[in-house]
Amino acid sequence: MAATQNDFSDVQAVYLPIAAVVLAVVFAAFLFAVVRYRARDGRAAKPTREHNALEVAIALGLAAIVAVLVVVTFGVDDDEAKVAGRPAFRVDAVAFKWGWQFTYPGLPGVVDRTTDTAPPALHVPAGREVAVRLSTRDTTHAFWIPELRYKRDAWPDVAQTFALTFPAGQHLSGHCAQYCGLRHSDMVFTVQALGREDFAAWVARARGRRPGP
């Protein structure tokens, strides 16, 4: 089962070391040049020569690095785009100015919604694949849970569906990441990723609270 936070770590584990090496090599090259070739009495600059073969070799080396990065990215990106046909749980997330509403197709009538005083809590079972269907009621917003290393824009008129896996026992929160006007900074939510028993207890409580027909 794929999880966005693992996908992120897998890709970053390739990108960051390469970036660190490139950074170190370039800084070292500049430092070497500045120390070694600083103008001193009696030494003139050497005439510049052509090194076409060297340049081509470096370009090919860079292209090889690009190829590695792109292959890693493509593999994970394809994996991340897949949403399981039968996810363990479904969430309908609706963004609006300036708050969130979470409903659960498996639990008709249960609603977690931003109120005048408090951000809402998104309730999900921990450790299982959750399909989130994201839409907006007005302008564009973005659904971002930093701990899951994932965000997606809420796009006008089209719902977007993606899969997340929530770890148990962590304090998770979410934030709107797409500027949406006056109270954009307040557009937060919390996440309750519950273990099997806790989740069942919440379901029972939420069903009990549900207003009658």
Place this chain on the structure above:
Amino acid sequence: MSVAAPLAPARGLAGAVVGTDHKSVAARTFITAFGFFFAGGVVALIMRWELATPGMQVTSRAGYDQLFTMHGSTMIYLFVTPVALSLGTYFVPLQVGAAEIAGPRVNLIGYWLLAFGGVIAWSSFLARNGAAQAAWTAEFPMSDAPNTPGTGMDLWIAGVMLATSGVILMAACQLATIVARRAPGMTMLRVPVFTWSMVVTCLMVVSAFPSLLIAMGGLLLDRHGVDVYPGAGGATAYQHLFWFYGHPVVYVMFFPFVGASLEVIATFSGRRVFGYKGIVLSLLAFAALSMAVWGHHMFTTGQVANHYFSLTSTMLAVPAGMEYVAAIGTLIGGALVLRTPMLFAIAFFLQFLLGGLSGIYVGSPPLDYHVHDSYFVVAHFHYTLLAGSVFGLFAAVYYWWPKVTGFHLRDGLGKLHLALFVIGTNVTFLPMFFLGYDGMPRRVANYTPADRWTTLNVLSTVGAFVIGLSIAVFCLNVLVSWLRAEPAGPDPWGGQTLEWATSSPPPRLNFVAPLPPIRSSEPLLDLRGVPAPEALP
């Protein structure tokens, strides 16, 4: 075009309004752009003051939204793009040995469109609901009439359209100058590196900037009752039109400073630039690729082909890497004179690298999904623009200042400026990588103590004021150097290109004496008997 006898140039105030000499138009563009830089910088300091601690201290939420919108749009539309073109307006005709820019009156109109556009965009602060507050990208539908009501937004759109039209005209004049006004003997492969950087810059301006006019024109119509961008397709269409401009503009704000910095490095290394043909080839490849990467701004929208845009964006590492090879190859084997312009040019390459590498990082959708629209991205593009390109700009300013004014800027104050600027930019923007990674979204007016972002934000704010101090040192340097001028002479640095073969400042039609023979991209080194790379075994 028929050539009439030249009129006596207008002087004084009239000259400042109608003078068409490319050097005078360039100076006005430069001063206007720096005026907007100061204005946008003050706005940035207010924003940093607000963000230093949780809660709203100095402005309201609506005020903050106006500030970040005006900061971004001022810096991009009215400072970095125009200032880059002002360098080209001044030095392209000189470097190709032309007496004037092609289309001097069109060029002048370009300047005035830019200046008035900027004033109109800033006049939106006087509107009833305040200035525009839909960010510099004005993404639809956030920028439509229901979401952002008020004439402030309309004034902003009109201002941005005018300024961008002006920039397009100025770029067209430079391009025409390079194509049609090169001195005898100057083949395209003898055009200096800076002018080559302006070739690709201006190509991108004339091919990508009209897309912004279309996006903004549609937005203006949509705000006044015409359904230009209805529904989901409209929101997507706006972003495609906008980013088709919005990514190339990033390179418009980069290439001229690469070109200028490479010339500075060559001059202060006392030798020809390394790999001239490689530089030209990679600039062209860079420009071509950068017209095909815009969708990487849209990975999180789910409306673009991730693989394509990720591939093209990551491929940019190859031509970018070759510019670094050129810089390092020039330094190694030179006799380096570490004056202020040289130090700024080296700092440009080193500091930009953080922006470039983080750019490759965000070019990968699985990584971008996390850091997009967070402070990580704010750090990334400030490392390319302020902590990158503006170092290249100051390298150009310290290098060409004696040519333009006839007197030197002080080297000691220049180095103090550099030191403060290095400290300020890194203290401001390094923390932002961590803030964004930790979950701080961009464009927020506020955060809570529970977020635990206060320490890094305080650090960032302190850094921003150090940047302010470094710019104050620059202004002091200009003042001191002006009041007690040290004359520079025609060629204070041992220059390599034609602008150093005339007086400082150059006369009305640029060259009085006959031009030296042009046998390479560094004609003045030919005169001094420095062999060309091709001539060496």
